[in-house]
Amino acid sequence: MSAQLQPLDYERLPSEEQLQQSRDFLARMKERRTVREFSTEPVPFELIENAIATAATAPSGANQQPWTFVVVSDPDLKHQIRVAAEQEEKESYEHRMSQEWLEALSHLGTDWHKPHLEDAPHLIIVFRQSYGLIIDPDTGAETKIKHYYSEESVGIAIGMLLASLHLAGLATLTHTPSPMGFLCEILQRPPNERPFVVIPVGYPTENAQVPIITKKPLSEIMIHLSG
Ligand code: IYR
Numbered sequence: 001m002s003a004q005l006q007p008l009d010y011e012r013l014p015s016e017e018q019l020q021q022s023r024d025f026l027a028r029m030k031e032r033r034t035v036r037e038f039s040t041e042p043v044p045f046e047l048i049e050n051a052i053a054t055a056a057t058a059p060s061g062a063n064q065q066p067w068t069f070v071v072v073s074d075p076d077l078k079h080q081i082r083v084a085a086e087q088e089e090k091e092s093y094e095h096r097m098s099q100e101w102l103e104a105l106s107h108l109g110t111d112w113h114k115p116h117l118e119d120a121p122h123l124i125i126v127f128r129q130s131y132g133l134i135i136d137p138d139t140g141a142e143t144k145i146k147h148y149y150s151e152e153s154v155g156i157a158i159g160m161l162l163a164s165l166h167l168a169g170l171a172t173l174t175h176t177p178s179p180m181g182f183l184c185e186i187l188q189r190p191p192n193e194r195p196f197v198v199i200p201v202g203y204p205t206e207n208a209q210v211p212i213i214t215k216k217p218l219s220e221i222m223i224h225l226s227g
């Protein structure tokens with residue numbers, strides 16, 4: 001099949017506006033913090049929908065969009081997820097994680113207790129579709145479709161999701177309980193979907209605290225080869 005093309009819809013911005021937009025976005029994104037203390041206050045659901053719709057605009061390998069975003073707002077399901085996550089995390093913190101790993105984390109003050117999995121009004125659980133799966137509704141026959149760069153694609157989409165939620169004034173936590181297999185069972189996902197990350201979303205508590213951390217300066221992370 002040959003490519004079907006159409007003209008690019010593109011508006012060239014005046015240079016001052018380019019700079020303004022770029023600086024404003026940077027300033028907003030610099031405010032973003034990973035939050036671990038969530039209020040139970042409800043969140044307008046359109047903010048969640050818009051963030052997922054934003055993530056869905058991400059580029060992906062062969063435009064296969066290998067992602068599923070499961071939003072869990074049901075208190076009973078959140079409770080089940082918390083119990084299962086804490087069980088795995090307790091085992092990890094007490095037996096599975098190396099001393100080196102625990103030391104690398106110590107400045108963040110994390111441990112196996114995960115109350116935010118119940119306090120946050122929504123958990124967005126992102127699944128990576130390691131392959132596409134089409135099930136014929138009549139015969140039940142399965143067709144598997146190879147996916148390309150699914151990890152990279154899902155990672156990019158999650159970056160856009162986090163940016164949208166932050167710009168909407170919401171707090172997030174990128175949480176990766178390990179192992180995460182329990183999420184497939186609790187949420188009854190099909191065999192082609194692998195849990196990628198759990199993102200509690202909501203408002204921070206009034207007294208929320210965050211670790212004092214810094215981000216690497218541009219001089220350390222950017223190499224400009226200008227010729
Ligand atoms: N999954 C654990 C441990 C953890 C690991 C990393 I790498 C972090 O940056 C933070 C935590 C937990 O969620 O506590």
